[in-house]
Amino acid sequence: xxxxxKNHTKNNFVALxxxxxxxxxxxxxxxxxxxxxxxxxxDDNKYNKKKRPLWKMLSIxxxxxTLVIYLTSFVYSSIMNGDSSLRSEKSKYVPRTKGLxxxxxxxxxxxxxxxxxxxxxxxxxxxxxxFTKGTQGNxxxxxxxxxxxxxxxxxxxxxxxxxxxxxxxxxxxxxxxxLVYDGSKRESPKTVIVTLVDFDTYGLDSTVKIxxxxxxxxxxxxxxxxxxxxxxxxxFLQDQDLNKPINHDFAKFIMMRQAMHSFPxxxxxxxxxxxxxxxxxxxxxxxxxFDLTNKEMIENNLVFLNSPVIQxxxxxxxxxxWKKNAKLSDTTDNSVFKLQDAKFSMVFAKQFLPIENLDxxxxxxRNDLYSQAFLDYFGDPLYRQYGWxxxxxxxxxxxxxxxxMMRSLLLIREKVLGSYYHPELSLKTYKDExxxxxxxxxxxxxxxxxIIKFRDCLRLKTCNSLLTEYYNEISK
Amino acid sequence: MLLPxxxxxxxxxxxxxxxxxxxxxxxNKRKILAAITLLFVLFWIIPSSSHEEINYNTSSSLVSKxxxxxxGVKSTSPKIMIILAVNSGGGVLxxxxxxxxxxxxxxxxxxxxxxxxxxxxLAIKDMTTDKRYSHEYRExxxxxxxxxxxxxxxxxxxxxxxxxxxxxxxEPHISIEDHILNRLDSIAERTIQHFNPLAxxxxxxxxxxxxxxDLLLTQDCTGFNLGSFMIRNTEWSSLLLDMWxxxxxxxxxxxxxxxxxxxALESMYANQPWVRSKIAFxxxxxxxxxxxxxxSDQANDDKYLYSSKENDFVINMDGCSYGRDCWGxxxxxxxxxxxxxxxxYNKLFGI
Numbered sequence: 001x002x003x004x005x006k007n008h009t010k011n012n013f014v015a016l017x018x019x020x021x022x023x024x025x026x027x028x029x030x031x032x033x034x035x036x037x038x039x040x041x042x043d044d045n046k047y048n049k050k051k052r053p054l055w056k057m058l059s060i061x062x063x064x065x066t067l068v069i070y071l072t073s074f075v076y077s078s079i080m081n082g083d084s085s086l087r088s089e090k091s092k093y094v095p096r097t098k099g100l101x102x103x104x105x106x107x108x109x110x111x112x113x114x115x116x117x118x119x120x121x122x123x124x125x126x127x128x129x130x131f132t133k134g135t136q137g138n139x140x141x142x143x144x145x146x147x148x149x150x151x152x153x154x155x156x157x158x159x160x161x162x163x164x165x166x167x168x169x170x171x172x173x174x175x176x177x178x179l180v181y182d183g184s185k186r187e188s189p190k191t192v193i194v195t196l197v198d199f200d201t202y203g204l205d206s207t208v209k210i211x212x213x214x215x216x217x218x219x220x221x222x223x224x225x226x227x228x229x230x231x232x233x234x235x236f237l238q239d240q241d242l243n244k245p246i247n248h249d250f251a252k253f254i255m256m257r258q259a260m261h262s263f264p265x266x267x268x269x270x271x272x273x274x275x276x277x278x279x280x281x282x283x284x285x286x287x288x289x290f291d292l293t294n295k296e297m298i299e300n301n302l303v304f305l306n307s308p309v310i311q312x313x314x315x316x317x318x319x320x321x322w323k324k325n326a327k328l329s330d331t332t333d334n335s336v337f338k339l340q341d342a343k344f345s346m347v348f349a350k351q352f353l354p355i356e357n358l359d360x361x362x363x364x365x366r367n368d369l370y371s372q373a374f375l376d377y378f379g380d381p382l383y384r385q386y387g388w389x390x391x392x393x394x395x396x397x398x399x400x401x402x403x404x405m406m407r408s409l410l411l412i413r414e415k416v417l418g419s420y421y422h423p424e425l426s427l428k429t430y431k432d433e434x435x436x437x438x439x440x441x442x443x444x445x446x447x448x449x450x451i452i453k454f455r456d457c458l459r460l461k462t463c464n465s466l467l468t469e470y471y472n473e474i475s476k
Numbered sequence: 477m478l479l480p481x482x483x484x485x486x487x488x489x490x491x492x493x494x495x496x497x498x499x500x501x502x503x504n505k506r507k508i509l510a511a512i513t514l515l516f517v518l519f520w521i522i523p524s525s526s527h528e529e530i531n532y533n534t535s536s537s538l539v540s541k542x543x544x545x546x547x548g549v550k551s552t553s554p555k556i557m558i559i560l561a562v563n564s565g566g567g568v569l570x571x572x573x574x575x576x577x578x579x580x581x582x583x584x585x586x587x588x589x590x591x592x593x594x595x596x597x598l599a600i601k602d603m604t605t606d607k608r609y610s611h612e613y614r615e616x617x618x619x620x621x622x623x624x625x626x627x628x629x630x631x632x633x634x635x636x637x638x639x640x641x642x643x644x645x646x647e648p649h650i651s652i653e654d655h656i657l658n659r660l661d662s663i664a665e666r667t668i669q670h671f672n673p674l675a676x677x678x679x680x681x682x683x684x685x686x687x688x689x690d691l692l693l694t695q696d697c698t699g700f701n702l703g704s705f706m707i708r709n710t711e712w713s714s715l716l717l718d719m720w721x722x723x724x725x726x727x728x729x730x731x732x733x734x735x736x737x738x739x740a741l742e743s744m745y746a747n748q749p750w751v752r753s754k755i756a757f758x759x760x761x762x763x764x765x766x767x768x769x770x771x772s773d774q775a776n777d778d779k780y781l782y783s784s785k786e787n788d789f790v791i792n793m794d795g796c797s798y799g800r801d802c803w804g805x806x807x808x809x810x811x812x813x814x815x816x817x818x819x820x821y822n823k824l825f826g827i
Binding site: 099376 | 506517518661664666667679682683684686712714715718722723724727728743744748749751
């Protein structure tokens with residue numbers, strides 16, 4: 001209806017202009033005729049004939065000139081505004097984005113993991129050799145140091161000297177932190193699995209199994225993989241005692257930020273700690289998690305809505321899952337959409353120990369403003385040194401004091417991204433229906449589940465044996 | 477076309493001249509018509525370059541203005557808005573003097589005239605001492621709350637320019653777009669490497685400077701100056717205003733942070749790359765020139781001090797209530813303002 005109308009008015013307008021032009025022309029001709037009639041001399045007649053094209057030419061010229069000026073002003077302004085490349089030539093110096101280290105090594109394979117076979121050697125040399133002691137007795141590292149060249153690497157590797165061997169191990173350890181994935185946006189994996197390994201507390205065969213498990217999964221699904229030693233982050237912490245679990249957790253957050261830096265085009269970063277195994281490498285995270293709808297999440301009690309993040313927390317999570325970029329008008333309660341389109345940046349699971357708290361051994365983050373702000377908050381020495389009792393207190397603090405953070409949190413059931421190992425419930429011989437158990441218990445691992453986590457296995461000294469036991473059961 | 481001819485016919489010379497003129501007009505009817513048409517068309521078509529923004533495309537010409545009003549596309553909220561913080565203290569803790577009232581009045585009318593001239597919005601926000609801000613930890617957090625509130629009030633406004641009471645816009649004919657926003661690439665510094673009074677680390681990990689800045693700050697001799705800054709209404713800004721105040725930081729630093737929210741922002745800038753990514757620094761004198769009393773340690777440095785010869789945009793009598801004479805300074809700069817902005821034709825209208 002509307003375009004028709006427009007057309008109509010346009011036609012009208014054209015007709016109007018035409019008639020006006022005709023009228024003017026007619027008038028002009030009439031005038032000329034008058035002149036011709038009135039004037040007697042032939043010279044005058046000549047003059048008039050000359051004058052007519054001049055008048056036309058002039059008007060055409062004037063109109064075209066105005067049009068050209070008008071159009072060029074448009075083109076000019078669009079160049080000035082739209083094309084940023086033209087602008088940036090004039091703009092001031094802007095430093096490039098860097099990670100923790102200034103120099104970086106580009107790698108084309110999306111699987112970034114350390115040389116695991118060096119683990120015993122790393123354990124022997126220890127942090128004293130890997131880093132340097134600072135003035136306050138803390139470990140420091142020179143972030144501006146250049147990585148080893150291929151040639152140096154070869155020479156060091158071939159050398160029989162023990163000092164050279166140590167240097168080789170040290171440099172390889174440090175250079176691992178400089179690796180970034182350099183694939184284009186099209187090639188880049190959408191999802192990256194992030195794992196932190198520890199050469200101090202875990203045995204070599206455990207670490208090998210953990211890394212192999214992640215590599216198998218990432219290759220099967222075409223994901224990226226980012227594995228680093230927790231010890232690499234010691235110089236970036238204020239309290240450098242890795243025996244405190246909270247420092248381990250801070251290292252996880254620093255690492256997560258580095259993973260986002262190393263895979264700039266990836267969207268989802270899934271942290272799964274070394275105490276967990278992916279039991280079913282056929283499960284695709286997109287179809288398994290992101291294709292769930294908000295309705296399924298709510299109906300199957302997979303999400304905690306309107307619930308405190310820790311035991312007796314004073315502020316609750318939101319009471320609904322929201323759609324991304326939704327306008328206020330179309331967020332009706334019965335709209336169904338996939339989690340892919342849901343509005344959240346961080347996915348944490350709530351665990352029942354039986355004290356309710358947040359699970360930091362398996363969590364998922366989208367690479368966006370809120371996740372980055374969250375990670376940077378815990379990257380700020382001022383907040384790290386506050387003297388938190390535990391990471392739970394720190395997490396509940398950031399969520400409870402900052403509504404934007406709470407809004408970007410999706411609090412899910414533990415089972416979704418990591419069911420935990422339970423000595424009785426996880427046995428194959430256990431027959432009862434697990435879903436009918438009380439809250440918390442029903443998140444225990446059952447054969448066929450996606451993930452198994454060995455909670456607290458380091459303290460119970462069961463990590464190695466459990467990892468071996470369950471590694472053999474992985475369905476491939 | 478015919479002009480009335482003198483009937484008496486006594487002055488033939490005059491008559492002749494009138495006749496000649498008449499003849500000329502008669503002979504050049506079309507030329508004159510064309511010239512007038514051309515002028516008319518040009519008047520309507522050429523973009524009026526006085527204050528309208530090309531970048532923000534708020535009706536680049538009169539024609540589009542007319543058409544947009546016909547089509548019903550009305551922009552009710554302005555693209556740029558000044559937030560003027562007035563009545564700080566509000567006479568709660570001590571008597572508010574007459575001079576303070578007068579300063580406030582002058583300051584408001586100064587901003588009002590400026591905004592009316594360029595079509596900006598003006599939000600005058602009351603900064604009365606409030607009980608909720610009376611705790612040592614919470615002092616000075618009014619600013620973030622007022623910003624949040626104003627951003628909610630005007631969701632379509634793009635830029636907010638925060639101004640303290642003791643400021644005067646000295647060159648009201650300059651538009652913010654021409655002066656700052658369209659020139660960001662040439663005047664804004666993304667890093668502090670050229671001017672770093674706080675000796676903050678120049679570069680930290682994970683900063684991403686790819687996107688345009690959302691917060692335009694100035695630095696004086698003591699660091700960030702939050703007496704005059706511009707913030708864009710974005711997700712980032714909203715998150716910043718949320719994260720700015722955090723008790724875990726403030727409980728550790730409230731004895732150290734004399735300038736409260738300013739120090740907190742400096743601390744966030746120093747350590748949090750997401751904050752750094754969207755901040756840009758513009759020269760102090762572009763929106764925040766200081767009077768001789770401020771930064772007295774470096775009084776000779778022309779980086780800070782207002783210069784009327786160089787037509788600095790804004791004067792900020794920052795810290796005048798701490799041992800300086802606010803009213804005296806206000807009068808001094810008001811006089812300069814009047815000398816600069818009084819045009820000869822204003823006398824005709826008695827302005």
